Amino acid sequence: MSDRQPSQGLKTALELGPVAAFFAGYMLLRGETFEVAGTEYSGFILITAAFVPLIALSTYLLWRLTGALSKMQIVTLVLVIVFGGLTVWFNDERFFKMKPTLIYLIFGGILGIGLLRGQSYLRLVMDEMVPLDEEGWMKLTRRFTLLFFGLALLNEFIWRTMSTAAWVNFKTFGLTAAIFVFFITQGRLFRDHGTGEKDG
Structure with a gap:
């Protein structure tokens, strides 16, 4: 490698x-x-x-x-x-449409287990990309947990109630846009809890 x-x-x-x-x-x-x-x-x-x-x-x-x-x-x-x-x-196309639901439930569940143990598993994945203090990581992890569960519910609603074309558009653009908007709205958290330790 x-x-x-x-x-x-x-x-x-x-x-x-x-x-x-x-x-x-x-x-x-x-x-x-x-x-x-x-x-x-x-x-x-x-x-x-x-x-x-x-x-x-x-x-x-x-x-x-x-x-x-x-x-x-x-x-x-x-x-x-x-x-x-x-x-x-x-x-049966329903199996593939369920996939994002399960992905987000797994990610949300893993983060939720970490929170119950007083830990931020998100930090293990993103620590090198986002320098935050301990409180910042816990807040961001709680918000990501809610985001993942929310996206799982949204995916279920869309594929069960809307057309395949609507679901494909949602999967291609909607999910990406939702995560992008989520990060944009975390600006204050990054500012208040950023450590700046990884500038070099």
């Missing part, structure tokens, strides 16, 4: 590329049906079948380039493989 770090552009492309490809593929094939080995599959199912090896490849390349993967990346990959596989095997 190489110690050389990839450029930020390449890293971002590998992280976001599969999601962008899924969205583009769905927009291209939505409403279409295809017969494979005597079974009819919707465009959504076929795109899901392509998405699973694509995200596996991008995760592998990230690991080869950086020498490490975060626990979040590993859990996400495992759930994509499991739920993507179930979606294709049973020819």
Whole structure:
């Protein structure tokens, strides 16, 4: 494994590329049906079948380039493989739509367990990126826990009550926007509890 770090552009492309490809593929094939080995599959199912090896490849390349993967990346990959596989095997798109719900419930649950133990598990993942004091980490962890549970509920509401097209747009843009807005709204916490210890 190489110690050389990839450029930020390449890293971002590998992280976001599969999601962008899924969205583009769905927009291209939505409403279409295809017969494979005597079974009819919707465009959504076929795109899901392509998405699973694509995200596996991008995760592998990230690991080869950086020498490490975060626990979040590993859990996400495992759930994509499991739920993507179930979606294709049973020819039922509901499995893949449930995936974000389970991902956010797992992350929220892990952070919640840490909070009950008086610890910030979020700090173990993000300490090098966000220099905060102990109180700041506990506050941020509580807010992230609520965010994850909220996103899990929102995903369930959208896929159960809205169209597949609406869910794909939500998954591609809505979830990313929600996390971006969340970080923007934490400016005061970062200012009040930032330690500045990692400036060098």
